[in-house]
Amino acid sequence: MNYFNFISFLIAFLGFQILAIGSIRIKNVLTLITTFLILSALNFLPLAFFYILNLQINVIYFIFSLLAQSIIITQFIEKTSIKIILVYSIFQALLIYPFYSFLFLLFLKIFSIYQSDHFTFIFLVALYSSISSLSVSQFIGPRIGRFTKDGRPMAIPGNNIIFIYFGSLTFIFSIINFFQEFDPHWLQFVFSNFSLSILASSLSSIFIAKKIDPLILISSLFSFMIFTVASNLISPPYVVLALTFIISFINIYIQNKVEIKFLFDDPLFLTVPVAISLISLIIIFSLISGFGVLFIFIISTGYIWLSNLIIIKLINKFSSLRYHPNQEEIGSDLYEIGYEVNPKIFKDF
Known part of the structure; x- marks a missing residue:
């Protein structure tokens, strides 16, 4: 591997983790470093299972993305438990996702835009997860959040860690899944351009907000996912820098000018970046493959919206869900459990 690209990877990966950990409000530097090291190790742990068990990486990616989606969505529910997360995952895997996959692939075949298994799988999971999160938030x-007595939101460390871990994990698997059989130099390509994405997002954040905004993490991730999937449009590399800057600029402009306040531990923080990224992706694919993609997107959105409504109704039968009221102090199960196990560490959050 070219050392320049390897250094780019280290900068991108370390920057990604540091920005994420930096959003957790802590005072203890040792806790910060420990959390960073644990997350870095966890991100690559599933790769060990991939090699040991000799499984297809898309199977592992599907399992983790499904679990991540279930955890994120069930955070909207008061008193989230392992039981609720597992029940949601089972309903998704057995009842809804197979039918959605069949519908999506059927329309792709009808409109003759079924190009590769790798591309289709990534787009299928990304579309399903993002729209599911948005639809459940509407239902x-x-x-969700931990609020002070005067109604101000507080960060929830446990939720922060979950988003960072599964977000970066999904990123790693989706990139590997797409590139491992297409280009022997995919690793150099991915990490070099991801470095450019972080740089572009940082520049746009400084330009608008006069500071490094936590949203650059989200902007970098979603922007780069778009340009990686549409890889035939990002040569030479400086195009990535320009396009990422534009999308990051829009994201951060909306956040600062329209005064939409995102909590990093709030599932709703995904709304604007996901919406802008999906719209950009649909436009790109429509220009490449025709506007049948737009029709597929509309049909898929309606189906996912309806399926999640059904899932919530079914879960309610099994778990007796209680939806939390707005602006009320709500404890995080993860935080409370962590505090009971190790009060010295969690008291700093």
């Missing part, structure tokens, strides 16, 4: 309502 259940208020944002």
Whole structure:
């Protein structure tokens, strides 16, 4: 591997983790470093299972993305438990996702834009997860969070860690899944351009907000996912820099000018970046493959929206869900469990 590209990878990966950990409000530097090291190790742990068990990487990616989606979505529910997360995952895997996959692939074949298994799989999971998160947030309502007595939101360390871990894990698997059989130099390509994405997002954040905004993490991730999937449009590399800057600029402009306040531990923080990224992706694919993609997107969105409504109704039968009210102090199960196990560490959050 070219050492320049390897250094780019280290900068991108370390920057990604540091920005994520930096959003966790802590005072203890040792806790910060420990959390960073644990997350870095966890991100590559599933790769060990991939080699040991000799499984197809898309199977592992599907399992983790499904679990991540279930955890994220069930955070909208008061008193989230392992039981609720597992029940949601089972309903998704057995009842809804197979039918959605069949519908999606059927329309792709009808419109003759079925190009590769890798591309289709990534787009299928990304579309399903993002729209599911958005639809469930609309069904259940208020944002999840831990609030002070005067109604101000507080960060929830446990939720932060979950988003960072599964977000970066999904990124790693989706990139590997797409590139491992197409280009022997995919590793150099991915990490070099991801470095450019972080740089572009940082520049746009400084330009608008006069500071490094936590949203650059989200902007970098979603922007780069778009340009990686549409890889035939990102040569030479400086095009990535320009396009990422534009999308990051829009994301951060909306956040600062329209005054949409995102909590990093709030599932609703995905709304604007996901919406902008999906719209950009649909436009790109429509220009490449025709506007049948737009029709597929509309049909898929309606189907996912309806399926999640059904899932919520079914879960309610098994778990007796209680939806939390708005602006009320709600404890995080993860935080409370962590505090009971090790009060010295969690008291700093």
